[in-house]
Amino acid sequence: MNACINEQNLEVEVYETSANGNKLTKVTEFSTTETRASIKLNPDKTYQTITGFGGAFTESSAYLLNKLGKENRDKIIKAYFGREGANYSLTRTHMNSCDFSLSQYSYTPNEDKELKDFSVKEDMDDLIPMIKEAMVASEDGFKIFASPWTAPPWMKDNKGWVGGKLLPEHYDTWALFFSKYVDAYKEQGINIWGFTVENEPHGNGDNWESMHFAPEEMTNFVQNHLGPKLEKDGKGDKIILGYDQNREGLKEWVDVMYKDEASSKYYNGTAVHWYESTFDYFPEALQYAHKKAPDKYLIQTEACVDAEVPKWKDDAWYWSKEATDWGWDWAPEDQKHLHPKYVPVYRYARDIIGCLNNWVDGWVDWNMVLDKQGGPNWFKNWCVAPVIVDPDNDEVYFTPLYYTMAHFSKYIRPDAKVIDVKVTDDEVMITAAKNPDGSIAVVVFNPTEKLKQFSLALGEKSKDISINEQAIQTIVIVN
Template sequence: MKVIYSVLAILALGACSNEELNLKASSVETTSSGERWSEVETYEGNPTWVIEIDETETYQTITGFGGAFTESTSHLLMKLSPELRAEVLKAYFDSSGCDYTLCRTHINSSDFSLKSYSYAPVEGDLALAHFSIEEDRDDIIPIIKQAQGISQSGFKLIASPWTAPPWMKDNRAWFGGKLLPEYYSVWGEFFSKYVEAFQSEGIDIWAVTVENEPLGNDSHWESMHYTPAEMREFVVNHLSPSFEQHGIDAKILVYDQNKGAELEEWSEALLTDSVLKANIYGTAVHWYNSTYDWFPASLQRTHELAPNHHIISTEACVDAEVPHWRDDAWYWKKEATDWGWDWASPETKHYHTKYVPAYRYARDIIGDLNNWVEGWVDWNMVLDRQGGPNHAQNWCIAPVIADTTLNEVYYTPLYYVIGHFSKFIRPGAVRVALDGYERDGIMTTCFKNEDGSYALVLLNMTDANMPFEVRLNGQAWRYNLKAESIQTVQIQN
């Protein structure tokens, strides 16, 4: 693949090779001490541990990695100078940057919109004659199209609704409530109109989730509730038939909320239904049930129930925090808290401890990848120094922070952490087994790309360096995994 070769060319000065089979290895690291995708020299001493790549045992195939085109992100990017806007989008979508290949956007407004809005604002418009995506023409659509023009690889786009128009709901409100049964078919047609409208703009919707967080929230922002049975009814008898009638091949993902006990409950209900399974692509998950646990048992159970279906992590962010501007050290300290620090129930409070933001990102991605997740999508790509704009005042952190008054941006360490995966584990890559990789405070995962190259990602959450040796087919390379760091080793024929 062109992207992998270009990255390896940049790292060629630090590569070591085996002449007999012409295998080459190179490595980059991001550390708490300031390295950012920095080249790693080979290690000449004795390793502390050995990792063996076993390509004979394979698992899931990767769809991609990326972030979300929210109205907040798009609005901020449009307020930057054209030059700085292009720089940020290149940082995310060019092969010299993170090279994102899987992204998300919202259908109607979300909490990360400037206001609440719907594409079907006219009450009682059962034929959706007044349907319009005009609200997105000032920001979301032009930013997606500019990103399309920058990306050499292309990216898939997932679209998710936070709520139907209030006039379709039992509480007639943006927040909470349920879709009234008499509007199920209209809401299914709404999805089709949305996909067709974006297609007319040159933007293909690869997949939709039925509902962002169907268990709801505490009414601070757009939401709509489903039970598993209600979601099944909507998909089987309304959404899927509408897609079929309109010739739409967008994939359907169910659930779209947190891993853990709720995921297992929904998977047991939905993935044991043969009729529903025939109409869906897989399951979408989020990370907000814990600051440290990626709930592997729930992911394993979801895979076991439907091994031919797919699991995609569609949302994650440092929530309930105002961004720290140009303060790399904060992102490597155990100081961040989440919503659950204040609001979790007593029985789940232990899941919401203080955490290191850089570790949380890398830990969740590696934990997900090692448990059948095929794609991982961050939330907002860009936010301002307050953690918005956000009409719900639900402040969060993004990998890139923008100050539109100064026309400046700050690439936080989180941007570089995500890049350790998105740059080097490409769509079509297959996870392969590792032997000897388990260490306290260390996490690893490894993938074989379609071009035959390998990407081994290692996370060191300890305060000690860890010299290691990686072996593949009888050949070996040694590197030093620094304390408080993430490193990606590449091996190529």
């Protein structure tokens, strides 16, 4: 039956996004029966401290915002960074160009070890204005870390944008580049929280900007060049995250990064991506990385629906098992099973919950805004973003992925502690965190085709709640 829920002493607010049309909708009426699962919260048992949730500032996203009318531009910025919106708290951007740039460029195009010509003028038209507008819209503020896809070609052994390695003679030059970047952005009023050392050090199949590092090479660069340089220049507080690629390679990397005190000294944590599989979030690898460096960050730094052109104003597609990824077409035969068709919303919800339940403290999406083609992207590497725009007609589409992200970013705030939670229904996924203000956010993901009912218990207090089929709920327990 449908009935208004009895109070039962546990005061909650419930927000749901579902295939049947809810979009972070506040729910006050629930279906209840005698048969229901149990969810028990134990806030006395805590795990990692949350760093934040968010997305990436890319030149492509910023360029598109500049092509929209002021009303829609402001709407998107507020939707991502306002308290009434997703309230993003952790973000990423790229140093030099990446595939989601309009062209290939470097802040230091001319060979000079002192980098006298260093300039972020390429970012002044689009990228920096977007970041500044986000800073104005964000009442709570957000952290931003930067990632290079490649050093300028003149620093590399192959003299190219794609592939190749950083020449040892330029290790100090490249470390200076990071320091100058911090200063250049500070001059624009933007504080860089930290860095990943290199986006995807295994490369990307030699398709777009990349630069290869072996674990030993990256650790040498961080230990003997980047870390000491930032420290010497008074930037020792900047976070350095190693690795920054798929989780399957984690063990090999963290074994080298955290081999001993000297190798670990300047690494503040580990960065990972999700592209190894469309369904597996690799809990064993995440657990291993945490145990190797339990006091350091473990942050998911990039994820997206890749190798797809966005579906325009078609919510049903995002809830359907229709999406494919790069691995669907060209993964090696022994890895094909990791890349079946998948439901985009499920992939996001499953991965974020799986990460939070396995020591990950931050989760960052890729592009915030793309167009109907899934670009612009100079390599034509089309992808999907939570917000899709049609700049020619000044239209905006908030996909279900936007609301999925907001279920976490809006309600689980920085410095929250992930807490212990037990559920008796193994068909749903659940995670929970206690915020600094004392509130508890519980996120429930029901991928099944049936409504689920459960009793949520915190100590002696409880509340009977139901979640629709194909739905995500955030339950906020207030003080």
